[in-house]
Amino acid sequence: MSVLIVGSTALDSIKTPNAENPRLLGGSASHAAVAASYFSPVKLVGVVGEDFPKAYLKLYRRHGIDLAGLQIKPGKTFHWSGEYELNMNNRRTLLTELGVFETFTPTLPAAHQRTPFVLLANIAPSLQQHVLDQMQRSRFVVADTMDLWLNIALDDLVKLLKRIDGFVLNDSEAQQLTKEDNVFVALKKLHKLGPKYVVIKQGSHGSILSGPKGIFICPAYPLRKVVDPTGAGDSFVGGMMGYLASAKGSVDDNLRRAMIHGSVTASFCCEGFGLKRTTRINRAQIDQRVKELEKLTKF
């Protein structure tokens, strides 16, 4: 089955203590779509400006990503610039130029409206809801978010949470939203806001799922070198949704292995700037790391 992925499509200029990489392909939907493409057909919904490099359109297509929902508008592509400190845990935004993203309204082609798996990647919760308004019969809807929306669009986010199956957020966002330090108490509180499945991402410590089958502690794949963590969370949830759409059986039966596949896809993302590494892997390399993770956690 296929996955519909809505989110930001951007140009990222990323600085680290050792390197500077201007105008890389970035954005939550780009990272999630490439990650998901290793498992299932992907339909991308987003907006770019007329300055969007043709090479990036080719890159999407090389991954079999359906671009019927990608709007190309007069104006400039969303441009984000950020700088990481040495330990990669702290980053600061240097620049945000919204461009055509400022007036983005995700309008779904008719053929997209019955996609069974829907990933509302990080984007304003009002736009995430607008996508749901157009969907006809989706089987499993997951939303990601970011701290910005907790600060400026909390009401919209709370409304969204009542309409989705799964909610993915990182530990500091979970803490901000629930006012709760303990991740297992936070998970309980998040369920009360609506979603049947909640995943809290913990960076290099992995992630925790809470769902009808209880808690799952999902490890991160061990990396000796992190080149650029930008998009790792999007790759995680993209890989997870792609795997789910590809797997036979129920979401409950597949979600743990889906998270493991997402975790491994995110590990590749961290090994290169932007999408440089994620776009150069294959399914066999992902499966190899999944096998390694099995060995690394067996007792």
Place this chain on the structure above:
Amino acid sequence: MSVLIVGSTALDSIKTPNAENPRLLGGSASHAAVAASYFSPVKLVGVVGEDFPKAYLKLYRRHGIDLAGLQIKPGKTFHWSGEYELNMNNRRTLLTELGVFETFTPTLPAAHQRTPFVLLANIAPSLQQHVLDQMQRSRFVVADTMDLWLNIALDDLVKLLKRIDGFVLNDSEAQQLTKEDNVFVALKKLHKLGPKYVVIKQGSHGSILSGPKGIFICPAYPLRKVVDPTGAGDSFVGGMMGYLASAKGSVDDNLRRAMIHGSVTASFCCEGFGLKRTTRINRAQIDQRVKELEKLTKF
């Protein structure tokens, strides 16, 4: 087989935002010994003053802990007082009265010198070495440490590391010692200092082992409420060594499950002040949580 445990035996006065608990039984050796006692016979080596409550001696004995190596000296027992903030990740020391601990020299009874498993719980590295000087034929020696010794006794610690099989420390200590943020690079650097086995503790995120059989990612048991984390690290390593001493086969074959048992024992420690909870469990409760951890991590 039995475990020799050397370390501090103290009275802990612990304040949290909700409660105050004066003069609890504490110290690295106390926590580790009680934890290990659920798996193997334990020989405790330490020192207390004449003010040490008889009830605490009874408590040790109730856990079958051999006290032939516990010195009772004129003077006061080591007294530590600390205060936790609301989220339990930050604590500050209010008071440290060394008492008889200031002149402690761990002298081993002859019967102790051939104990196969040796845990050098947190104590000055010079004293940890002094214990090794007296050992005859130990099978597996593990040392724990704390940031204090990195600051004031680094040379002694480096010497110690060349003489032990396993080294257990927490993530911030590993970072301080290796000047390395990445835990997997830190593990490599720590091996170069001597130990064949290195375990980095990551609090509620679990722990990571590096050894001849590669990396093991050991989860923490999920807790919705942490009452007092004091001694959790000592309980972890105590439970680990107790399990190892009890298990048939090689250390390599048993170490992963030993860490899981240590992790579970530490989870009980966090659920009560001082040793209040750890002293009231039984082996069946530990085994139950080990089974739960198996379910929580399976994919």
